[in-house]
Amino acid sequence: MVLFPKRFNLSGIKTMLLLTGEYEHSFDNKSRVLISNKLRSQIDVEEHGSNFYVVLGANGILCLYPEKYFELLVLASSPNESAPDEALAFERMSFALASMVELDAQGRLLISEKLRKRAGLEEKITLVGVRDHIELWDTGNWEKYIEENMAQYQKQMSEARKTILSRENKQYLGTEAE
Helix, strand or coil: CCCCCCCECCCCCECCCCECCEEEEECCCCCEEECCHHHHCCCCHHHHCCCEEEEECHHHCEEEEEHHHHHHHHHHCCCCCCCHHHHHHHHHHHHHCEEEECCCCCCEEECCHHHHHHHCCCCEEEEEEEECEEEEEEHHHHHHHHHHHHHHHHHHHHHHHHHHHHHHHHHHHHHHHC
16 A cells, blocks of 8 residues: 655656655564555555664664665765765675565564664664654653754744745745736
């Protein structure tokens, strides 16, 4: 089931994901975490795959990318070829710090102790849908992040809404004048 309409990029390939929400979970005694069905149902398995790549992302946050989307991401984000040392470092890091993982029959994902340590994940974690990927946050760190960034978020949301309303008013007034 797909909750959001599919979008197309300029080449006609369907690539847009719209993963949303925050879901609190805990690691079990085997270091597995449940990927909520509410979150998984937002991914079109045929288009994006049923497996994930787990990647240590920006700011040390552990990220899950649907397999087909990750493949597009890696191909699209290789650095400028004019700096071969940077390109090689990027390629090494991109592939060395990523690994394909499969959900078990209950929708759980095994996260290695090494990755948990690198990402600072304790027992309680929050899974966050972030457009094209899922981030795994230590719940305490997520709550702190929310607190530190809420005012900026509210300001940006207000500005985005004003922009949309302004465009709608201009379209309406332009139509009315004809």
